[in-house]
Amino acid sequence: MGASSWSTILLTALTVVNAQSAYSSAYGVYGNSSTSGHITASPTAATATVSQYFHGDAEGYVLTSCSFSQINGTATTYSVQFTVPASADVGPNVLPNIQDPHAKQAQTLCPGYTASDVTRTENGLTATLNLAGSACNVYGTDIETLALEVDVQSAHRLRISIQPAYLDSSNISQYILPDDLVHLPEQGVVQSDTQDVDLQFTWSNEPSFSFTVLRKSTGDVLFDTRGSVLVYENQFIEFVSQLPQDYNLYG
Numbered sequence: 167m168g169a170s171s172w173s174t175i176l177l178t179a180l181t182v183v184n185a186q187s188a189y190s191s192a193y194g195v196y197g198n199s200s201t202s203g204h205i206t207a208s209p210t211a212a213t214a215t216v217s218q219y220f221h222g223d224a225e226g227y228v229l230t231s232c233s234f235s236q237i238n239g240t241a242t243t244y245s246v247q248f249t250v251p252a253s254a255d256v257g258p259n260v261l262p263n264i265q266d267p268h269a270k271q272a273q274t275l276c277p278g279y280t281a282s283d284v285t286r287t288e289n290g291l292t293a294t295l296n297l298a299g300s301a302c303n304v305y306g307t308d309i310e311t312l313a314l315e316v317d318v319q320s321a322h323r324l325r326i327s328i329q330p331a332y333l334d335s336s337n338i339s340q341y342i343l344p345d346d347l348v349h350l351p352e353q354g355v356v357q358s359d360t361q362d363v364d365l366q367f368t369w370s371n372e373p374s375f376s377f378t379v380l381r382k383s384t385g386d387v388l389f390d391t392r393g394s395v396l397v398y399e400n401q402f403i404e405f406v407s408q409l410p411q412d413y414n415l416y417g
C-alpha cells in the first residue's frame with residue numbers, strides 16, 4: 167500500500183472529440199470498472215471532469231463525468247464510476263539500502279563536519295558544525311551548518327543536541343518534534359565542575375567532528391563516533407557509534 171493522491175481538473179468547453187477520446191482512454195485503462203455507454207451526440211460544447219491519479223511513480227487520468235450541451239438545448243450527462251485500479255495496492259519496489267549492494271555508502275562519500283566557535287556555557291558547550299568538504303547529497307541535501315549543544319543536565323544525564331543551525335517556522339517541524347509529543351528532559355541543577363558529574367564528553371575534529379561519552383564511574387564508553395562521519399541531510403541522518411558486543415541501546 168502506498169500513498170495515493172487525487173486531484174481533479176475541470177476541463178470546460180472540450181470539443182466532443184477530446185471528450186470522447188478521454189472517455190475511451192479512461193474506458194480502456196479501467197475498462198472493467200467503467201460503465202456502459204457510448205457518446206454518440208453531436209454537441210457544440212462539452213464539459214468533462216477528469217481526475218488525475220498518482221500512485222507511487224504511476225500517474226493516470228480518469229474521466230469521471232462529462233456533459234454535453236446540444237444544439238437544441240438539451241444536456242446529456244455521462245457519469246463514469248471510478249474504481250481504484252488493482253495496481254494501487256502494489257507499492258514501489260523499495261529495497262532497504264543495507265540490503266542493496268549497489269546503494270551509495272554515505273560513510274565513504276560524505277565529508278563530515280568540522281566544529282568551530284566552541285563556547286563554554288553554564289552547563290556545557292555550544293559549537294557550530296560546518297560541512298568539512300563538498301556536499302555529498304547522497305539521500306537528500308546536506309545541511310551546511312549545524313548547531314551542537316551539549317548540556318550536563320544532572321550528574322548522570324548529558325544532553326547532546328545536533329540540529330540545523332538555521333530553522334524557522336517554515337521548516338522547524340521537519341527536524342524538531344514539538345514538546346507536547348516528545349518532552350525533553352529539563353536542565354537540572356548541576357555544578358559542572360564538581361567531581362560528581364559522571365559523564366564525560368570529549369570531541370575531536372580529526373579527521374572530522376566526532377565525540378565520545380564516557381561514564382567515568384565504570385569506564386564504559388557510551389557513545390563513540392570516532393572513525394565515522396556525521397551525515398545530516400534533509401531526508402537522511404547518519405550517526406554511527408561503536409557498540410560493545412551484546413549491547414542494548416534504548417530510546
Ligand SMILES: *[C@@H]1O[C@H](CO)[C@@H](O)[C@H](O)[C@H]1NC(C)=O
Binds near residue numbers: 195196197198
Ligand atoms: C478486465 O477483465 C478481464 C477479464 O476478466 C481481465 O483479463 C483484465 O485483466 C481486466 N482488466 C483490468 C484493467 O482490470
Ligand SMILES: *[C@@H]1O[C@H](CO)[C@@H](O)[C@H](O)[C@H]1NC(C)=O
Binds near residue numbers: 236239240
Ligand atoms: C435534441 O437532439 C437530440 C439529438 O439530435 C434528440 O435526440 C433529442 O430528441 C432532441 N431534443 C429535443 C427536445 O428536441
Ligand SMILES: *[C@@H]1O[C@H](CO)[C@@H](O)[C@H](O)[C@H]1NC(C)=O
Binds near residue numbers: 309332333336337
Ligand atoms: C529553513 O528555512 C529558512 C528560511 O526559509 C532557510 O533559511 C533555512 O536554510 C531552512 N533550513 C533548513 C535546514 O532547510
